[in-house]
Amino acid sequence: MLTLAQEIAAAEVFAGLAPEYLDLITGCGQNVHFDAGVILQREGDPADVFYLIRRGSVALEVHHPGAEPIRILTEGPGEPVGWSWLFEPYRWHLDARTIQPCSLIALDGACLRGKCEQDPALGYELMRRFARCLVERLEATQFQLLDVYGNARVGV
Template identity: 45%
Template structure:
């Protein structure tokens, strides 16, 4: 069962329970691709064990890892915002166990209970902000001007 740390800590206890009731447990072996940038985002996961690398396609180069996620982290937010396509790719770095959520059921719950939808959207938005910051920092590391050596 998923703990109340990380992403779930951003939800009220009743909404946390409602969300978890919509999910099911799945696992992925190490080195499996969970999704590719640009593909339809039709599900998301809450990691319970293992680690997942988020990466970004860069033409002519290996995909740089933007961030590494672990237990308690939300994997996937693109499902909440049109056009519902992944903004990054994801690969399991180790065996991963997680709660998986099919987005049609979650969106239907959000529509039926606006308070639940608002609480969930706020928690996802906090993750989006953190991921955008991590992406910007990583891209500056990869493509930014070289740092001058301390003299």
């Protein structure tokens, strides 16, 4: 089993960061465990903590009254949950819920944000990496919006 530091260094979003930055991030991290079905964050909550998944999976959901939550995305091992901690107004846009028993690394986003302010090089690195997550999410959302399975192909 990997240590916290190894797990963080292996995650794609942090891969290749300078050792001192990895140490700093590790310093902001803590192993946490959740049962299935636990709400990690709710839409509108302050985004001060984000997660890196070690085991299990986490769903991002949209809640709307009178209906079951709509599950729009799931994140799995090695993937981060949440980027709102890095972008104003630092509030979650979606609910996050564990869908299996999960081992996560909880990272102190508010603390990291402060470090980024002090060290623009770190700020640039994290902004660049999470911007990439955002781009991927945007592309996936566009693809999802097309609802491609809705009306195309009959069986060829």
